Amino acid sequence: MSVKIRKSLVASALVGAFALASNNVMADPLKDIHTTEGQIIKAAVKSQNKINNVFEQTIELKAEYDNAVNQTEILKVYNDHLARLVASQNASIDSLNSQIGEIDTTKRNVVPLMYRMIDTLEQFIKADVPFDTEKRLARVEKLREIMTNANVQTSERYRQVLEAYILEKDYSSNLVATQGALQLDGREITVDFARLGRVAYVAQSLDLKNAWVWNNTSKQWDKLGEEYLNPVKELIRMARKQAAPDLVNLPIFGAE
Numbered sequence: 001m002s003v004k005i006r007k008s009l010v011a012s013a014l015v016g017a018f019a020l021a022s023n024n025v026m027a028d029p030l031k032d033i034h035t036t037e038g039q040i041i042k043a044a045v046k047s048q049n050k051i052n053n054v055f056e057q058t059i060e061l062k063a064e065y066d067n068a069v070n071q072t073e074i075l076k077v078y079n080d081h082l083a084r085l086v087a088s089q090n091a092s093i094d095s096l097n098s099q100i101g102e103i104d105t106t107k108r109n110v111v112p113l114m115y116r117m118i119d120t121l122e123q124f125i126k127a128d129v130p131f132d133t134e135k136r137l138a139r140v141e142k143l144r145e146i147m148t149n150a151n152v153q154t155s156e157r158y159r160q161v162l163e164a165y166i167l168e169k170d171y172s173s174n175l176v177a178t179q180g181a182l183q184l185d186g187r188e189i190t191v192d193f194a195r196l197g198r199v200a201y202v203a204q205s206l207d208l209k210n211a212w213v214w215n216n217t218s219k220q221w222d223k224l225g226e227e228y229l230n231p232v233k234e235l236i237r238m239a240r241k242q243a244a245p246d247l248v249n250l251p252i253f254g255a256e
Contacts, residue, residue: 107154111147114161118143121164129201129216131171131193139164172197177239182212184221194236200250204232213251224251 122140125133143161146152175196182191182203191203191212201214203221211232212221224232231250237243 110154110158114147114158117161117165118147121161121168124168129195129198129214131195131201136168139167175235175239177236182221184212192236194232194239196235196250199252200235202228202232202235202250204229204236208233216253222251 118140121143122137125136125140143157143164146157146160175194177192177194179190179192182189189205191205193201193203195201202211202224203213204211208229211224211229213224213228214220215222228249228251231248234243234246234248235250238245238248
């Protein structure tokens with residue numbers, strides 16, 4: 001009986017040892033599998049991180065490339081713009097150099113022209129209706145003085161000659177009234193003068209009983225009939241802003 005029990009115990013021990021050995025044999029491959037799987041996962045994560053970094057760098061490089069392309073286009077347009085500006089400036093410089101070269105010739109031509117303009121202006125004033133004659137001729141003499149003044153530049157001389165012509169032109173469109181002396185038959189009469197441009201130049205005695213008109217053809221004052229007394233009076237009032245502008249009947253000489 002005891003022999004059987006011992007055999008059973010030995011058999012049980014062998015079975016347990018076999019089972020333990022079997023468990024150990026099975027446990028080692030699983031452990032290796034888990035270890036390898038963990039290594040694979042770590043490697044995969046590491047690879048993914050590298051991929052993510054490369055992708056981000058690629059995006060940054062693409063953005064830098066696009067920016068560089070845009071800047072290149074902008075610089076190209078700007079450089080073309082500068083090239084056109086330089087070409088335009090060079091053309092202007094060539095034109096200015098050409099004009100500078102012609103200045104001496106221009107001066108030689110404009111000086112005789114100004115002398116002719118001054119002489120013509122004097123002749124015109126002397127042939128014109130005799131209003132402010134002394135002042136206008138004095139302006140001509142001033143122009144002659146300027147022409148021989150070394151301190152006055154040619155451009156300033158020309159400006160003043162033109163200004164004198166403009167003043168004469170303005171006399172043709174204004175309405176003015178003044179008071180002065182009229183020489184008639186050796187007598188001096190105080191009268192009111194009124195001038196409508198160069199169309200009509202009239203005078204009226206202060207008592208409003210007599211009126212005259214300047215005849216530029218005969219170079220004398222012609223006496224007007226009574227029908228012109230009131231129109232001349234109204235013209236004088238309009239010139240002095242004492243009456244509103246209106247139509248008046250005045251003697252007009254035809255242009256010659």
